[in-house]
Amino acid sequence: MQLAELPVVSSRAALLDEGMTDRHLTALLRAGTLVRIRRGQYVDGEAWRSLSRADHHRLLTRGVMLAAHPGTTATHVSAAVEWGAPVWDLPLDVVHTTRRDGKVGRRRDDWIQHGGVLPAMDVTVHHGVPVSVAARTCVEITTITDVERSLVVVNGLLNSGATTEQEFADWVGRARHWPHSLATDLVLRLCDSRIESAGESRFHYLCWRQHLPRPTPQVKVYDERGRLIGRVDFLFEDFGVFVEFDGKEKYLIHRREGETLDEFLLREKKREELICQLTGWVCIRVTWADLATPELLARRVRKILDSRRPLGA
Incomplete structure (x- = not known):
């Protein structure tokens, strides 16, 4: 979470000491110049609306x-x-x-x-x-x-x-x-310190709640030359199945400077394809909407896991 620099909270008493009157405060509130955050306490309206x-x-x-x-x-x-x-x-x-x-x-x-x-x-x-x-x-x-x-x-x-x-x-x-x-x-x-977002935490919890195998978070993938290609959010190692959580945080954190959303999505698609080619794994993409129906998502994941013979078995 990005923490913003906050405006000053001013009390009614402090504002009156500065020369304002209750009539002046009322006018500023009606204009949106000030916002009352709790009884007798105010902040700058423009700053409040940006937070x-x-x-x-x-x-x-x-x-x-x-x-x-x-x-x-x-x-x-x-x-x-x-x-x-x-x-x-x-x-x-x-x-x-x-x-x-x-x-x-x-x-x-x-x-x-x-x-x-x-x-x-x-x-x-x-x-x-x-x-x-x-x-x-x-x-x-x-x-x-x-x-x-x-x-x-x-x-x-x-x-x-x-x-x-x-x-x-x-x-x-x-x-x-x-x-x-x-x-x-x-x-x-x-709990797991490797998990990077709220959506990933919820998916990890879903796996426990729905009796799915416990996946490994943040697994690095390398190419034939040992170069890091990227990380996958979760990997069901015994099944060769990885999970990518599509949330707003990922778009904000991993987009390059000047990169459009379409360009980012295309780059993500190429990265996913390369990981699949290098490893033979298959990908499951999960969204916030999917998490709203945990039983349905769990059935979908279990079906894919069942279709993959455990590696080495």
């Missing part, structure tokens, strides 16, 4: 921090967003925090204050905001959502280098008796 949903949440977090107790730390979803992790299908209209003194405040429409012990060693400052360390954030996520959504976040944090599988495992041990942590061990068993 992503995740960056809107980051601004909301900063607004909450302006009104929060000094010992408040962004945790759970809010920490994950600040770390730059993908947060597929998680609500971003509510900020999650935890106080370092263990006290729990009143829940509000846009703010959940969690209880629990949060020592200083488990807090770091990221982009100017106090957040839970990434390994702890991984565990926190598993306590508020299901395995699939948790894996998207955890794999994102692992792949970015914000934390490691060992650090996550150590934290799982520390949090074994946390409330709502029954799924945490399963997320630890399924």
